[in-house]
Amino acid sequence: MENKKVALVTGGSRGIGKACALELAAAGVDVIINYAGNAEAANKTVEELKALGSDACAMRFDVSNQQEVEAAVAQIVEKYKRIDILVNNAGITRDGLFMRMSAQNWLDVINTNLNSAYYVTNPISKIMIKQRSGAIINMASISGIYGNAGQANYSTAKAGLIGFTKALAKELASRNIRVNAVAPGFIQTDMTKDLPQEQIVDKIPLKRLGEPEDIAKTVKFLTLDATYITGQVIGVDGGLVI
Numbered sequence: 756m757e758n759k760k761v762a763l764v765t766g767g768s769r770g771i772g773k774a775c776a777l778e779l780a781a782a783g784v785d786v787i788i789n790y791a792g793n794a795e796a797a798n799k800t801v802e803e804l805k806a807l808g809s810d811a812c813a814m815r816f817d818v819s820n821q822q823e824v825e826a827a828v829a830q831i832v833e834k835y836k837r838i839d840i841l842v843n844n845a846g847i848t849r850d851g852l853f854m855r856m857s858a859q860n861w862l863d864v865i866n867t868n869l870n871s872a873y874y875v876t877n878p879i880s881k882i883m884i885k886q887r888s889g890a891i892i893n894m895a896s897i898s899g900i901y902g903n904a905g906q907a908n909y910s911t912a913k914a915g916l917i918g919f920t921k922a923l924a925k926e927l928a929s930r931n932i933r934v935n936a937v938a939p940g941f942i943q944t945d946m947t948k949d950l951p952q953e954q955i956v957d958k959i960p961l962k963r964l965g966e967p968e969d970i971a972k973t974v975k976f977l978t979l980d981a982t983y984i985t986g987q988v989i990g991v992d993g994g995l996v997i
């Protein structure tokens with residue numbers, strides 16, 4: 756029997772990451788979710804993943820802390836022996852006009868949304884290189900392509916992830932590892948719950964905010980089905996930025 760695939764979804768306890776984890780589990784993948792502090796949400800998600808037949812577990816670590824990440828990756832490899840799919844999804848916002856943005860708010864967003872991609876992907880890419888297979892998704896944003904006033908820190912981090920995706924796709928292609936980015940528009944999660952939804956919907960051609968499942972289906976497609984797609988940035992935004 757072929758081994759089941761193993762996925763790590765960072766920030767997989769809530770929102771978009773949770774939906775990605777569930778979609779992969781439903782497709783027969785064993786899923787490890789990571790979270791920062793909300794253990795209750797993480798444990799609930801693990802129960803839902805297990806109900807789908809996934810040998811799931813949750814691991815608390817801060818994706819912006821290299822030592823914590825390396826310890827966690829070592830534990831994953833010890834338990835699961837392989838990592839086939841990595842979804843770099845954990846992210847935060849600290850919005851504000853740039854002239855008033857504190858250095859701390861700049862650094863927190865760059866560390867959590869961009870430097871984390873180095874900390875998590877570096878050790879996992881070595882595992883994938885040894886396996887000679889793998890699929891990596893970086894959760895970018897339309898803000899990283901088009902910029903967004905009030906999000907200089909976040910737009911910078913997400914644009915960085917897009918450059919990272921393209922460079923790594925070229926570097927790892929010969930080892931049968933694909934690297935793609937997903938750029939969500941406005942998706943209904945805790946991150947967007949305080950935004951003026953009616954005004955936003957007005958601007959979206961499909962006339963609704965996205966659901967986490969809209970992103971999850973794209974992630975499942977890119978990681979499991981799209982065997983000839985690499986280095987791409989797929990917008991999932993209801994047509995917001997056509």
Ligand code: NAP
Binds near residue numbers: 768792897938
């Ligand atoms: P969310 O609902 O706020 O969930 C964030 C997740 O990330 C939670 O699981 C959280 O864990 C985890 N997390 C946060 N900081 C972390 C850290 N330092 N280390 C480990 N885990 C951490 O966010 P979301 O809306 O689903 O967004 C997911 C991703 O999509 C982010 O990268 C975001 O930038 C991107 N995105 C979202 C939208 C949108 O409209 N929602 C649009 C474009 C892009 P805890 O629960 O333990 O804190």
